[in-house]
Amino acid sequence: MTQDTIDTTADNAWRRRDPGAAVLEVENLHVEFRTRDGVAKAVNGVTFDLQPGETLAILGESGSGKSVTAQAIMGILDTPPGYVTQGSVRFRGTDLLTLPEKERRRYRGEKIAMIFQDALSSLNPVYSVGFQIGEMFRVHRGASRADAKIKAIELMDRVHIPAARQRVNDFPHQFSGGMRQRIMIAIALSLDPDIIIADEPTTALDVTVQAQVMQLLADLQAESKMGLILITHDLGVVADVADKISVMYAGSLIEQAPSLDLYANPAHPYTERLLAAIPRVDLKGQELYTIKGIPPNLTDIPAGCAFHPRCPYAQPICSEKVPPLEDVSGDRRSACHFWKEVLDGSLQIR
């Protein structure tokens, strides 16, 4: 790594905020999938909060439980086989998990909206995009078709879709990938939610279009002060936008930290190894470290620390005792028995 000095003044306004003002508090969330091959423990005790206007990134590889966490917050988990077995999801103090479905529905779209990775399969191919954006106003606000269409055009303008008035009656297949993702964003924005959850919003897009979409999300967020939960596996995208980061591995949160701290000095071996394993476009002659093995099967998570079979620093205790998520400092947490040693770099690779 090349950074020596860290500019701590940038982007940490959230630290000064009142912790009681969180829009969303997720506490000890557990989700499991009951399948024929056994119970897959997809989320195992996830806790985090989101402040107004803040961007939280949930970072993890496939199977780490990041998307399932998002689905549980939205209440769109496929049940069966997925079940929330423990925990709470509080939106401004109201626990969404205990609400009856009818009430819950009022929060979806209105308070918390979601953007999915694959815009083409998330949009209905047989309705025009204007109809689908307008649907939000018709269903939630009882607007007439004509009014809904006017609103749809406004929103298409807001997400910078060129010639919105002409294109409002076009169908999803007539738009490019980047434009479709903008339509998804328009739908998510329509009811002015307090939180947007974006699940890998740019993974299917080319880099130049990815940059446009991320910029759009950042601009919209600055305008409306909404909270953004960005779910991704891309350490690069996260570095550009996130205020704080929660790293997930095998369904558990293993590290939480403000972005600058996490990249400058990770407090968990998984984060540290992951950062050393990605090629960087601004480095020449970089040696890539590898993390041996593969992420665990969720039906058979290793005992103790889930990362211990792949961890270069693993000690006997790591396979016996689950490391708790401990406070590293006021706003950082790490679930490693040896986080102190990881932080000061005194551990030897076995």
Added chain:
Amino acid sequence: MEASRSDEPVLEVRGLVKHFPLTTGILFKKQVGAVRAVDGIDLKLYKGETLGLVGESGCGKSTTARLLMRLDEPTEGQIFFHGEDIAALSGKAFKAVRRNIQIVLQDPYSSLNPRMTVGDIVGEPFQIHKDVAPKGSRLKKVQELLEVVGLNPEHINRYPHQFSGGQRQRIGIARGLALRPEIIVCDEPVSALDVSVQAQVINLFEKLQDELGLSYIFIAHDLSVVRHISDRVSVMYLGKVVETGDEEQIYERPSHPYTQALLSAVPVPDPTLRGHRDQIMLQGDVPSPANPPSGCRFRTRCWKVQDICSVEEPELMLHDGLDHPSACHFAAVRQVIETHDVS
């Protein structure tokens, strides 16, 4: 890593063109146009080096891979393997050449037959090129190959679904290596893999190159991966190569506006650079290759555009004061990323 470069390229491509016809009508088909997927590109690949081919979706990089393998027949152009035009070969002579150019595909899930065991998949090339390994020695050869790519040779009778994504990609690499080719065309070989597994496969590619003296054509949309693995890089846009040079020239001294925009859009995993990077935000999307813009194909998204750009197509050539070819009327170096040498 510096390639030991002999003068003669292993593979040379001249004026390669592939147009896919667009037709109307069901019974009486009439051609109404063509998707100009690859529209006249030149490439050279030397022994032991890696040529990176980058560009966004629809730029023709995968079609180029298929043409090099002759999985598709080129509309025009020549492909020279050690000076011999393989685009014109057929039958036995072609089969002999083909042995030397193999491919590793992107998706390790769909590129392996789920009904074949790993042994059958990796050993299949020997059934087609029987002279490479006599029947009795094939099992042993397959086991050796599995070991070379870091798989357990005892897993020879397992099926693809019993392996993880990274392991499956290793199976694909073992299959590509079976005939001891000189060239491997890698079409997005790590983009379907998880971050923690991607590095394993990239390092395997590098190790194999060092040990076996392979030449790679490495196709990817991820510019960070390409920088890491490539000696030279060609940047493609809408079926054309817009800039070509060695890794340092492309990444530290890009001269084509598209290369500059592409590089500036690559996210860097370092939050301290936030707001300090040269960000070029392109407008709009890539135009359709069925109807590319006149003149310079990038002009519809370019911030340097002038009248000449829509009239005259810029040639890929060396401009005054620049050290590598660029296809822009107004080519000029702009350093968009600050490189740190950590070797």
